[in-house]
Amino acid sequence: MADDTGVFRALADPTRRQILQDLRDRELSAGDIASRFTISAPSISRHLTVLKSAGLVNERREANRIFYSLVEERLAVCVGQFLSTVCPEQVVLRQRRKRRATSQSAENEELRA
Amino acid sequence: MADDTGVFRALADPTRRQILQDLRDRELSAGDIASRFTISAPSISRHLTVLKSAGLVNERREANRIFYSLVEERLAVCVGQFLSTVCPEQVVLRQRRKRRATSQSAENEELRA
DNA sequence: ACGCAGTTTAGCTAATGTGCTAATAAGAAT
DNA sequence: ATTCTTATTAGCACATTAGCTAAACTGCGT
Numbered sequence: 120m121a122d123d124t125g126v127f128r129a130l131a132d133p134t135r136r137q138i139l140q141d142l143r144d145r146e147l148s149a150g151d152i153a154s155r156f157t158i159s160a161p162s163i164s165r166h167l168t169v170l171k172s173a174g175l176v177n178e179r180r181e182a183n184r185i186f187y188s189l190v191e192e193r194l195a196v197c198v199g200q201f202l203s204t205v206c207p208e209q210v211v212l213r214q215r216r217k218r219r220a221t222s223q224s225a226e227n228e229e230l231r232a
Numbered sequence: 233m234a235d236d237t238g239v240f241r242a243l244a245d246p247t248r249r250q251i252l253q254d255l256r257d258r259e260l261s262a263g264d265i266a267s268r269f270t271i272s273a274p275s276i277s278r279h280l281t282v283l284k285s286a287g288l289v290n291e292r293r294e295a296n297r298i299f300y301s302l303v304e305e306r307l308a309v310c311v312g313q314f315l316s317t318v319c320p321e322q323v324v325l326r327q328r329r330k331r332r333a334t335s336q337s338a339e340n341e342e343l344r345a
Numbered sequence: 346a347c348g349c350a351g352t353t354t355a356g357c358t359a360a361t362g363t364g365c366t367a368a369t370a371a372g373a374a375t
Numbered sequence: 376a377t378t379c380t381t382a383t384t385a386g387c388a389c390a391t392t393a394g395c396t397a398a399a400c401t402g403c404g405t
Contacts, residue, residue, distance in 0.1 A: 122386080123246075123249075124244070124246050127243045127244045127249065128244045128305065130240045130244070130314075131241045131244040132393080133236075133237050134390090136240065136395095139318050140317060140318055143317070143318055144299075147357090149351075149352055149353085150350090150351060150352080153351095156354090158393090158394070158395090159394075160351085160352070161353070161394090161395080161396085161397095162393070162394055162395075163352095164352060164353055164354085165353090165392090165394090167352095167353095168353085169392095174362060178384065182351095182401090182402060183350060183352085183354065183402055183403070184350090184352085184402095189318070191318070191319045194315065194318060195315070195319045196315075198311060198315050199315060199319075201243075202307065202308070202311050202312060202315065203253050203312075204253060205253055205256050205304070205307060206304045206307055206308045206312075238402060240346085241362095245363085247363095252369075258353095261382090262381075263381060263382075266382090271363090272365065272366080273381090273383090274364090274366085274384080276382095277361070277365090277383055277384085278362095278363080278383090280382095280383095295372060295373070295381080295405085296371075296372050296381045296382080297372095297381060298382065299381090300382080309392090
């Protein structure tokens with residue numbers, strides 16, 4: 120639960136970071152997510168398991184499908200806390216202000232389907 | 233350089249996260265750092281190499297010793313950007329305000345020498 | 346009951362990560 | 376020159392990870 124390492128280990132993989140970004144403002148089914156990547160559905164399923172056991176996503180089952188949604192607070196608490204512990208607050212703040220300008224989503228383009 | 237993954241992979245290990253925290257407000261020699269942990273000096277040296285190639289620390293050689301220092305901006309840019317891309321800004325801000333209250337340094341106590 | 350869509354689980358392989366000890370390199374001191 | 380200190384590199388062992396394909400599970404429609 121308070122296992123920060125699970126969170127940071129989950130974030131170490133670019134596919135998983137991209138999944139979290141994709142879940143930013145809507146929930147998606149496992150299939151929805153898999154269709155956005157080139158790797159196989161079972162591999163995505165494993166990534167989702169890792170994210171879930173890190174507490175970074177929740178699942179909601181509806182009929183056949185399983186919808187995954189982001190647990191923002193988990194990310195904010197673990198990572199935000201670490202970041203603000205290590206970095207002086209000004210730096211964190213400055214980054215926050217630049218947020219909208221930078222489209223950091225282009226980074227993992229090669230992962231896409 | 234713009235290799236976010238190197239940064240996140242570096243953060244996946246609790247020893248490395250602790251090293252970054254230890255470097256928060258002072259530079260430390262490799263030996264200084266190693267003496268704070270129970271694992272061997274060569275292992276710490278490897279961790280420092282990982283942190284350095286992720287761009288998270290700089291090294292300064294002085295006589296026998298090598299002093300490592302934190303590169304705050306690297307951490308703030310990569311992690312802060314990701315965090316504020318995925319999370320709504322309020323959450324990040326709230327965390328920032330709570331910063332001083334929570335002593336997140338107790339987490340990795342078992343790593344210590 | 347059967348089959349289909351959506352997902353996960355099993356089992357495998359190749360690559361990576363982390364720790365150790367022993368050996369090496371480089372500088373300072375005697 | 377030899378030795379001490381500081382730190383890294385080499386080589387090994389073990390565990391974990393990420394990918395794949397094939398098989399199994401679940402809920403719905405026919």
